[in-house]
Amino acid sequence: MFNVFSFDLAHFVQSLVALVVAFVLGTVIGYERQFRQRTAGLRTNTLVAVASAAFVDMAFRISGPDGAIRVASYVVSGVGFLGAGAIMKEGVNVRGLNTAATLWGSAAVGAAAGVRQLDAALLSAVLVLSANTLLRPLVNAINRQPISDRSSELTWQLHVVVDGDQQKHALALIDALLDQAQYPLSDMDIEPFGDDDVELTATLLATSANSEELERIAKKLSNQPYIKQAFWNSSSME
Numbered sequence: 001m002f003n004v005f006s007f008d009l010a011h012f013v014q015s016l017v018a019l020v021v022a023f024v025l026g027t028v029i030g031y032e033r034q035f036r037q038r039t040a041g042l043r044t045n046t047l048v049a050v051a052s053a054a055f056v057d058m059a060f061r062i063s064g065p066d067g068a069i070r071v072a073s074y075v076v077s078g079v080g081f082l083g084a085g086a087i088m089k090e091g092v093n094v095r096g097l098n099t100a101a102t103l104w105g106s107a108a109v110g111a112a113a114g115v116r117q118l119d120a121a122l123l124s125a126v127l128v129l130s131a132n133t134l135l136r137p138l139v140n141a142i143n144r145q146p147i148s149d150r151s152s153e154l155t156w157q158l159h160v161v162v163d164g165d166q167q168k169h170a171l172a173l174i175d176a177l178l179d180q181a182q183y184p185l186s187d188m189d190i191e192p193f194g195d196d197d198v199e200l201t202a203t204l205l206a207t208s209a210n211s212e213e214l215e216r217i218a219k220k221l222s223n224q225p226y227i228k229q230a231f232w233n234s235s236s237m238e
Contacts, residue, residue, distance in 0.1 A: 014116065015057050022053035022113040025125035026106050032132050033102060040086050040099045048079060048103050049110035056114030065115070072111045079107040102132060156183075156204040156214060160221055161229035164198050170227060174202055177217045197228065 026049025027042060034041035052075045059071035083100030105128035112121035158178075162170040167190070178185060186203045193199040214232040221230035 011061055015061070018057050018113045018116060018118070019050060019053050021118055021121055022049040022110040025109045025113070025121060026050060029102065029106050029109070029125060029128055029132075032129060033099065038099045038102075039096060040103055045103065045106040048082070048106040049113070052079070052107040052110030053114035054110075056111045060115055068115045072115070075107055075111055076104075079104055098132070102128060105131075155186075156232065156234050158202040158204070158214060158217065158232045159230070160200040160202075160227060161193050161197055162200065162227050164196055166226040167198055167200070170200060170221075170224075173221065173224065174200065177220060178202065178204070181213055181217060183213075 023046060026046040029049070030040075030042035030045030033045055055071050055075055056068050059067040063070075083103045086099045086103065087096040105124065109121050109125045109128070112118075112124055158174065160170055160174060171188075175185075184205050186205045187201075189201040189203070191199050191201070211232075211234070218230045218232050221227050
């Protein structure tokens, strides 16, 4: 029977080593995030790694490997909720996915340390850190390449600013032009713009448009006397 008041020096040393390893590796991962001024920085990643190690270590000492496996599964789901708090949506763009994934990696490092798999913890930390550093030049090189309308998955939006009294006419014209171009709508958003105007934002289904055709549609809309502005933009799904 497990005695909560017992003190075993050997177990204490094992727990100490596991938690210290989680602390050090979590700090290394967090330092890179802090250096780049991300929302989840040094302290957050360190705490995630140490807390994950502490939970898994406690379960390992009480119930052995089977208990550690069960607790590790709860750590995975729990950190998922924590990572969701780092994700922010700005219009059609989503920010913080890499930060949330890094938190998940820190939890994996801590869980591996907590179950005494120190080699796996070290390897996981190295690969998480490598993904955030060594892959950055590759990502930048890819992002500098010209965007191909056909090969990349983009979200296209058509923006029209019109007098509020002419909203119905503008909506009908937008529908007609997009239907003529065979561009299916994903969403239509209507928001106030200034005192008397409204902005109509037509979001198209991903990869359903190309820039030249949207430019022609925007020009046709701009030529209407009751439409004050018409323009389009695109953004990556990720």
